[in-house]
Amino acid sequence: MRLVVARCEVLYTGRLTARLPQAVRLLMFKSDGSVLVHDDAGGYRPLNWMTPPTVVEEREGSIVVRKRAGKSEDKLEIRIADLLSDVTHDMGESAALQKDGVERHLQEELAARPNALGQSLQLVRREWPTDIGPVDLMCRDASGDWVAVEIKRIATIEAVEQLTRYLERIEIEGCRGVLAAQVIKPQARTLAEARGIHCVEVDLAVLRGEREPDLTLFT
Amino acid sequence: MRLVVARCEVLYTGRLTARLPQAVRLLMFKSDGSVLVHDDAGGYRPLNWMTPPTVVEEREGSIVVRKRAGKSEDKLEIRIADLLSDVTHDMGESAALQKDGVERHLQEELAARPNALGQSLQLVRREWPTDIGPVDLMCRDASGDWVAVEIKRIATIEAVEQLTRYLERIEIEGCRGVLAAQVIKPQARTLAEARGIHCVEVDLAVLRGEREPDLTLFT
DNA sequence: CGGTAGATTTCGTGA
DNA sequence: TCACGAAGTCTACCG
Numbered sequence: 001m002r003l004v005v006a007r008c009e010v011l012y013t014g015r016l017t018a019r020l021p022q023a024v025r026l027l028m029f030k031s032d033g034s035v036l037v038h039d040d041a042g043g044y045r046p047l048n049w050m051t052p053p054t055v056v057e058e059r060e061g062s063i064v065v066r067k068r069a070g071k072s073e074d075k076l077e078i079r080i081a082d083l084l085s086d087v088t089h090d091m092g093e094s095a096a097l098q099k100d101g102v103e104r105h106l107q108e109e110l111a112a113r114p115n116a117l118g119q120s121l122q123l124v125r126r127e128w129p130t131d132i133g134p135v136d137l138m139c140r141d142a143s144g145d146w147v148a149v150e151i152k153r154i155a156t157i158e159a160v161e162q163l164t165r166y167l168e169r170i171e172i173e174g175c176r177g178v179l180a181a182q183v184i185k186p187q188a189r190t191l192a193e194a195r196g197i198h199c200v201e202v203d204l205a206v207l208r209g210e211r212e213p214d215l216t217l218f219t
Numbered sequence: 220m221r222l223v224v225a226r227c228e229v230l231y232t233g234r235l236t237a238r239l240p241q242a243v244r245l246l247m248f249k250s251d252g253s254v255l256v257h258d259d260a261g262g263y264r265p266l267n268w269m270t271p272p273t274v275v276e277e278r279e280g281s282i283v284v285r286k287r288a289g290k291s292e293d294k295l296e297i298r299i300a301d302l303l304s305d306v307t308h309d310m311g312e313s314a315a316l317q318k319d320g321v322e323r324h325l326q327e328e329l330a331a332r333p334n335a336l337g338q339s340l341q342l343v344r345r346e347w348p349t350d351i352g353p354v355d356l357m358c359r360d361a362s363g364d365w366v367a368v369e370i371k372r373i374a375t376i377e378a379v380e381q382l383t384r385y386l387e388r389i390e391i392e393g394c395r396g397v398l399a400a401q402v403i404k405p406q407a408r409t410l411a412e413a414r415g416i417h418c419v420e421v422d423l424a425v426l427r428g429e430r431e432p433d434l435t436l437f438t
Numbered sequence: 439c440g441g442t443a444g445a446t447t448t449c450g451t452g453a
Numbered sequence: 454t455c456a457c458g459a460a461g462t463c464t465a466c467c468g
Contacts, residue, residue, distance in 0.1 A: 089259075091224070093242065
């Protein structure tokens with residue numbers, strides 16, 4: 001990885017045009033072709049960037065990064081006024097990030113234990129196909145009625161709309177909808193209940209039995 | 220900005236838990252409290268990060284970054300096995316990025332020239348208020364009928380849903396819907412047309428008169 | 439390869 | 454502060 005600290009101006013043309021006035025920035029050139037222009041503030045997102053595959057052309061006082069983007073071209077032009085530092089580090093092999101707690105894990109746990117949704121449910125299949133996309137979980141309840149379950153980490157109105165579209169498309173008489181999420185936004189809950197969709201907030205740690213449901217509030 | 224290159228392992232607990240196995244990484248500590256862990260590959264997003272406000276605690280062989288996140292806490296623990304470089308740069312004042320070509324510009328151009336939507340339209344107002352949010356453009360056509368226009372850079376099913384919600388809420392008899400975007404996804408077009416919503420793809424450069432419509436295809 | 443859904447989305451804006 | 458919508462979203466997955 002090459003790290004350059006320089007007073008520079010950056011011009012981007014591509015999906016939009018943008019100009020970054022002259023100031024001191026950090027330029028990162030990764031070995032996979034990624035180029036990032038970072039400021040000393042402003043959070044995790046670079047001010048300008050280009051994702052691989054790129055072509056980097058270095059000239060006197062400027063660096064131009066190009067990328068084919070469909071029929072046209074993306075171009076990042078870095079005009080260097082004052083080079084303050086320029087170092088390259090050999091960082092060797094990488095190792096992948098291991099994540100836990102994303103939506104898929106929630107789906108796996110609920111597929112294994114659909115009763116955690118607070119109803120007596122039996123799983124029929126995960127990723128039940130419809131012509132507009134898969135329903136996360138398709139179950140049947142104690143009465144034999146069908147129940148379509150949509151799972152989100154955070155449920156917004158969009159999740160309710162999505163489940164509603166599925167329910168419209170599912171050719172099953174009286175199929176109910178259940179929305180399960182770690183967090184259900186108030187407006188989503190209101191819309192869901194107005195449409196007869198049951199809402200359930202679930203906790204991944206509780207699902208896994210790592211932590212007991214917090215019942216002390218009610219004792 | 221402090222830049223550290225080190226062989227390290229990173230543990231994140233917060234909205235999810237993640238472990239980044241030991242390897243050589245770039246650690247960025249911005250003056251606003253942002254902390255980013257970058258790899259020598261993998262595009263523009265850091266492997267791990269924390270956005271301000273943060274508290275950074277440095278100890279022997281490890282750096283812990285903490286942040287209050289609602290009722291719980293986010294924690295990023297960086298265990299340093301081998302410190303390869305550690306430099307700090309004073310980057311001085313920043314300057315804001317100037318953008319052009321985003322959705323707002325599209326709305327401005329279409330507000331100035333609603334006829335570009337391929338119909339004889341007259342603008343009544345931009346950001347027409349409803350109780351669930353503003354309609355981008357409200358117009359009347361040659362017959363005096365009302366037309367609600369939703370503008371997107373890229374129109375997906377969600378844009379159709381949004382416009383549909385507006386049309387349901389607008390208390391105007393026979394108000395039509397028009398979806399205008401630089402790119403309209405096929406599924407969005409299908410859903411829109413099934414609901415009687417007219418789709419128009421627009422080109423910002425053409426709208427501005429910088430480029431003529433490409434008519435050569437039809438000659 | 440295009441399209442869709444997820445993301446520790448982040449980030450801005452308006453109520 | 455909360456909630457919603459945009460983003461050069463990016464990225465993984467599935468057809």
